[in-house]
Amino acid sequence: MDEVLDPDSDCGRVYRSLVGHPRASTGELAARAGLSEAAVLTTLKELAAEDAVVAIDPDSRAWDAVPPAQLVEALLQRDAVRRAGLRQAGAELERLYRFARRDAGHYGALEVVEGSTRVLAAVRHLQQSARREMRVIDMPPYSGSPEYYPDQESLQRERMASGVVYRVIYHGTAFDDPIAGPNMARMIEAGEQARTLDEPPMKLAIADGELAIVTLAADDHHGVIALLIRPSSLFRALANVFDALWRLAVPVSVAGADTQIDARDRQILTLMASGATDDAIARRLGLGRRTVVRRVSALLARMGATTRFQGGVQAARRGWL
Known part of the structure; x- marks a missing residue:
């Protein structure tokens, strides 16, 4: 819970009040934090669930803060575990990718698609098959023709109108990109949930829990290839990578695309x-x-x-x- 260190959040104000005033009651905390007692009690329960504060009597009438050094260390350890999980998932993806390039037939959950036209067609089919959610990491290089992007916007609007939720992580330079920037602004206005991350590790699209596509530059020739991954340990690893990156990424608003x-x-x-x-x-x-x-x-x-x-x-x- 990073908010506990933010002095402008409810969690931060309540925690800081306890740091300076141990054994404080909810009423005392409400007065110091500028919140209602009900809001303070809810916040204390959230902080207690994260082991940031403790109730020091059976009726929870008085509270105390966990030492800040201990809390910060716990947050750092949590972040380290999350990053280690990302590295492990990336290593598994790399091993399976190289194995698939030797003989794709030995890993039934994976199929290799080559060529920009076939890759874009696979991504379009992926979106058409989604029923609940699309999770996407969008980053350069962009390989579609000029006609592809209006078609993609139209398809995404149709899918969102039918109830499919789009969660998209954009590369940190998306605001300045002549392709991604305007597209991002229009899609957010249409209802897309968007975040940005400085250096996403891959170009990825996941439809529900059914199919994922990783798009990569071809190693031995000009162009791109796509890895189509069906439900498997690799699919779960990719889904976990997206979810972890989503938590690390920064939200973008419609007005956020305005410079x-x-x-x-x-x-x-x-x-x-x-x-x-x-x-x-x-x-x-x-x-x-x-x-x-x-x-x-x-x-x-x-x-x-x-x-x-x-x-x-x-x-x-x-x-x-």
Whole structure:
């Protein structure tokens, strides 16, 4: 639960109040955190489930914080486990890919498709077969013809209108790409859930729990190949890779694709990214605290960020800092 270290989140305010005021009651915490007692109690239960706080009497009337050093170490260990899982899944994919190139017939869950036209046709068929969800990692190079992209947008709109949820992770440079940038903005506006990640490891599309396609550059000639993976240990590994990357990626909003920002908001974002509090930003820029809070909230919503940290990452990726 990274929010526990964010001083502007409910979890962060409650945890910080307990750090400075041990054995505090829910009423005392509510007064210090600026929340209702009901909200504080809900937050405490969430923190307790993450082993960030403990109730110190049988009726949970008084609480205390787990030592911050212990909490940070637990968060770092959790992140290390998640990254280790990604490496393991990637290693398994690499081994199976190389095995498949030697003799695809020995691994029944995998089929190799070669050539841009056949690969794009396979991706289209994959989307048409989806009934619940499409999970996609979209990254360059883009191999379709100019006619492919309007057709793809039309297909995705049809699938989303029929109830298929699209969750897409874009490469961190997508905002500046003449192909991916405008497409991303239109699809988000149509209902796509989008996030960005600096360096995704692969180009991937997964339809429900039925079929996955990994698109790769061909090793021995110009062009691309696709690996079609059916339910198997490899399929589960790819699904786990996507889910882990989705948690690491930064959300994007419709307005997030807009690269325009005024000078005052740029100053606020720069100070926010440096760790300045709302009070410090207000003093530095000669603004009222409420004005800063309102503008920070609007900027985070514009970027689709849920924390100040995510906001700083998104602002940096857009070149706003």
